[in-house]
Structure formats: structure tokens, C-alpha cells
Amino acid sequence: MEELQPGKYIVAVSGGVDSMALLHMLVQRPGLELVVAHVNHGMRADASKDEALVQEFAAWHNLAFFVARLNLSAGTSEAAARGARYRFLQQCSKKVNACGILLAHHQDDLIETAILAIMRGTGWRGLAPFVGNVHYLRPLSDTPKHELIGYARRHNVPWREDSTNVNEAYTRNYIRHTLMPMLDQKSDDWRNAFLQHIRDQQEMRRKIEVELIEWLDKHVVYYNKSANLRRYDLIMLPRGVAYELIQQLFRQLTGNSFERHIAEAAVVFAKVSKPKKVLQLNHNWQLKAESANVIVDAR
Secondary structure, eight states, rough: OOOSSSSEEEEEEOOOOHHHHHHHHTTTTTTEEEEEEEEOOOOOOHHHHHHHHHHHHHTTOOOOOOOEEOOOOOTTTTHHHHHHHHHHHHHHEOOOOOOOHOOOOOOOHHHHHHHHHHHTOOOOOGSSSSSSSSTEEEETTTHHHHHHHHHHHHHTOOOOOOOOGOOTTHHHHHIIIHHHHHHHHHHHSSSHHHHHHHHHHHHHHHHHHHHHHHHHHHHEOEEEEEEEEEHHHHHHOOOHHHHHHHHHHHHHHHHSEEEEEEEEHHHHHHHOOOOTEEEEOSSSSSEEEEESEEEEEEE
């Protein structure tokens, strides 16, 4: 597990072996002030048992404990559940002024996420998952799943199995239980080769994002909840580069990327729209055209 700087951290703990092992590792380390955050999605009849386990473990170690009970329906998509979970984690982080949010994603998660992205027709970012938001930290990203299970057993760390993890109606479960074992049978070294490709892409993504941020720092004027960009500067860029810059600008202002078709529409709007035109990006943000500038601001 990679080293962490001393400070206060939110630890996302589901009650599964990955996050319980992570939390057990963290409580052994001096200089860390840990706040446990648990999301009870309400999508399983036994979800309350997961919550009770995490709360009891936190209390045993005198850790602050936050819980969100979402009462989501059984048919809620993985993306919707994940979005709700991350919003709660961000709220917890702001509440206690944490210096980071610790997630228990491990090496197998990294591989699964990249494969899932390929299956969905990813762009280049999909091959470099778990990069892009410095507030989310994944200290187990180099640790294989089997090592976490071994750690939990050696140290008598309690955990609960999520019954939905064996349901291959979820694509990620199919990748985990069928596709990856099949690849293991075909090749002894595919995981290492694929991981190296992911690491190379992650490093490239970090370098690209540094350059995007540097370009925006030179060309964008920021106000409270808005940003002003000269249209000429954007017009002179290739469309793909302009798209990446717009998305990076959105992330800096809103904390999230926009769906691809929205960001592409924003690029076209910024380049060709007439003054005083407005493009609604979502319920909270809009793009306004002036003769020389384009302005992103909150509605």
C-alpha cells in the first residue's frame, strides 16, 4: 500500500473485504485521522447488516462514522448508484475538511474497469482509469484482490459478501467471473502486459492533463463561479484539442466532465455561435457567447 501524507481522510467502506482490509491497514498507521463513510444503497434486503458491521468496526477503533441511506430501487443502474455514492463522499469530505477520500479500488478493479471501458467503446481516457481527480486516492491500486483476502484472513478482519457480486447480469461481474478467468487460461502473462499498457496510458493522461491545465491558466480568466475564454484562442485549435480543453474547463468549474455530446456541442457553440446566444449545458451551468469571448457560468 502506497504511503499517505499525515492528515484527515474520508475512508469509503462498504463492508466488503477490499474496503474492510483497507480500513484495518489504515488504523495501524500513525498520523492519519480517519472518518469512515458508508453508503447503504437500500438495494438489498441484508444491506443493513453491512452498515452494522462497518459502524461496529468504526466504533471499536474510535473512528467517526457517517452513513447515507439512499433507499434506491433494485433496478437502479450501477452508474446512478455510483454517482449517488460519490456525491455523499464529497459531502462528507467538505463537512470535515478532509485532505482526501480513500477508496479501496485494487489491481483487479483497475483491469476490470479498463476492460469495461473497451467493451463500451471508450476514448483514450477509458484506458487510463483512476486518474484525473486528485481528491480521490486509491492506495491499493497496485494490490491484487487475492492479497487483500489473504490479509483479511490473517488479521481476522470481518467482512460481508455482497450477494449481487455474483450476478452476471451486471457486465462488471461477467468480466470478473467469466472473462478474466478465461483469459487466465489462455495466457499466463496477459494481466501483467495489460497492466503495463494501463500504466503507460495513465502516465500519458497525467501529462496531457497537466498541459491542459497550463493552457487554461494562460488563456482563461476565472471569476467566482464562471470562466471567460477568448473565442479566437479556441477557434485556432483542432477540434479534438478544443474538446479536451472544454472538458478540462468543465471539470475545474463543476468537478465533473460532461457527456461527450454536450461537450462537443459546447465546442461548436464556442466557435460559431452569434453574440448573446446561450447554450444550456445542464440544470446548473450554461455557456454564453459574446463577440470576442465565451463564458461558462452557473445559472
